[in-house]
Every structure is written in structure tokens, then in C-alpha cells.
Amino acid sequence: MLIASLKPRTMGGTTNTGLLTYALARAGHLVTCYDADESLQLAAWARDAGDFPCEVHVADTPAFAEAVYPEMDHDRINVVDAGHAENHPDIVDSILEVVDLVLLTLSPTNPDYERLTKPERGTPLAKVIKRSAALRASGQPPATYVLLNRCQAGASSPRKYADLLLNGGKDGTDHKWSVLSTQIPRREGIASAVGFPCNKPERKKPYDALVTELTGLGHLPQARR
Numbered sequence: 001m002l003i004a005s006l007k008p009r010t011m012g013g014t015t016n017t018g019l020l021t022y023a024l025a026r027a028g029h030l031v032t033c034y035d036a037d038e039s040l041q042l043a044a045w046a047r048d049a050g051d052f053p054c055e056v057h058v059a060d061t062p063a064f065a066e067a068v069y070p071e072m073d074h075d076r077i078n079v080v081d082a083g084h085a086e087n088h089p090d091i092v093d094s095i096l097e098v099v100d101l102v103l104l105t106l107s108p109t110n111p112d113y114e115r116l117t118k119p120e121r122g123t124p125l126a127k128v129i130k131r132s133a134a135l136r137a138s139g140q141p142p143a144t145y146v147l148l149n150r151c152q153a154g155a156s157s158p159r160k161y162a163d164l165l166l167n168g169g170k171d172g173t174d175h176k177w178s179v180l181s182t183q184i185p186r187r188e189g190i191a192s193a194v195g196f197p198c199n200k201p202e203r204k205k206p207y208d209a210l211v212t213e214l215t216g217l218g219h220l221p222q223a224r225r
């Protein structure tokens with residue numbers, strides 16, 4: 001299967017991709033990563049950390065569906081970190097053609113919510129995902145969940161933005177997103193995770209919860225051990 005980590009702009013996407021990968025491996029899954037962001041920070045993380053649990057293939061190509069996807073081992077969980085959907089729409093379009101599950105990283109703040117739902121320039125991501133259906137074998141858009149990150153403990157903003165996303169905005173006319181109950185907290189240990197070993201509890205616990213939730217939702221295969 002293929003999971004894509006998407007975001008409209010810089011939102012913590014690579015952090016979530018990498019720490020989810022560690023959590024999948026901890027849960028016993030065979031994982032392979034693909035770095036489809038030309039900044040190549042996921043690939044550098046795997047090179048530098050020492051304990052990164054799998055290979056990361058460089059795959060920042062708009063021919064992702066034609067050139068990268070057919071070569072994958074589809075019995076493993078393949079995870080792709082995509083660059084900004086705003087700046088690399090061609091690569092994101094190609095990933096959306098073949099992906100099984102989209103995790104969309106979003107912080108519960110007004111600028112991030114606006115960039116997702118009503119960008120001043122470019123196509124809203126909901127529309128990009130919907131129109132991918134035309135090129136997919138199933139004819140349906142991929143299962144997509146918003147993963148709220150950088151959530152401040154005790155703050156009201158995660159609930160507020162989760163409600164706006166779930167309900168289609170204030171007047172209910174926008175896209176209604178599925179939102180995961182797992183929230184990634186705002187933590188220094190997570191802020192500094194990219195490029196370093198996964199050796200702190202805060203780099204593990206929320207992502208283990210994410211794997212548990214995705215398994216419960218029926219989106220992950222049985223772990224090998």
C-alpha cells in the first residue's frame with residue numbers, strides 16, 4: 001500500500017512522515033519511504049539519524065505514478081513525503097493518482113486553515129484531491145484524513161479547527177474533511193526531530209496512537225510480527 005503525507009505549505013509534513021515511519025516499524029510493519037519533496041529532508045534524515053527504520057528513495061518527479069509506483073513492493077507500507085501542494089502541484093497530482101491513503105498535516109491556526117481551504121493563489125487542496133478521481137483506477141478520490149499537529153496542550157484551537165474542517169466551515173458550504181482524533185502536540189522534542197534519532201518519548205507516543213487509530217479505521221494491513 002501507499003500512504004502520502006501532504007500539506008498545502010510548510011506545516012510539519014516531513015516531521016510527521018518520518019515519525020510515522022518509525023511508529024509503523026515499531027508496530028512490526030515493513031516500511032519503505034519515498035521523498036517526493038525536492039528539499040530531500042526525509043532522505044537526509046534517513047542518512048543522518050543512524051536509527052531510521054527503512055530506506056528512503058528519492059522520488060521528486062511528476063512521473064511518480066508512471067515511474068516510481070510500479071517499482072514499489074506493494075506488500076510493504078510505502079510512505080511518500082510530498083512537497084508543498086502549492087509549489088509542486090504536478091508531483092502531488094501524480095501521487096494522488098496512485099495513493100491509497102492521504103494524511104494531510106495541518107496546524108490549528110487561521111493562516112494554515114486558510115491556506116488549505118481558501119488559498120489566495122492556486123487550487124484548494126480539496127478540489128485537487130477530488131479531481132484526482134478521474135485518473136484513479138477506482139474512479140474515487142483517495143481516503144484522506146487531516147492530522148492536526150503543533151497542538152498546544154489545553155488550547156481550544158484544535159477543537160475549533162477540527163469542527164470547522166468536519167462541518168465544512170462556518171456556514172457548512174466548504175469541503176467536509178475527515179479529521180483524525182489523534183493530534184500531534186506542540187513539543188520541542190518533535191520540533192527538533194528531523195535529522196535525529198527517534199530517542200525521546202514525545203517522538204513516539206503520539207505516532208504510536210496514530211498507527212493505532214489508522215489500524216482501527218481499517219487502513220493498515222496486519223503487522224508482520
Ligand SMILES: Nc1ncnc2c1ncn2[C@@H]1O[C@H](COP(=O)(O)OP(=O)(O)OP(=O)(O)O)[C@@H](O)[C@H]1O
Nearest residue numbers: 009010011012013014015150185186187190191192
Ligand atoms: N509537533 C511539533 N511541535 C513543534 N514544532 C513542530 C512540530 N512539528 C513540526 N514542527 C516544526 O515545524 C517546522 C516545519 O516542520 P517540517 O520541516 O516537518 O515541515 P514541512 O511541512 O515538511 O516543511 P517543508 O515545506 O520545508 O517541507 C519545523 O520548524 C519543525 O521544527
Ligand SMILES: [Mg+2]
Nearest residue numbers: 013014037041
Ligand atoms: Mg518537508
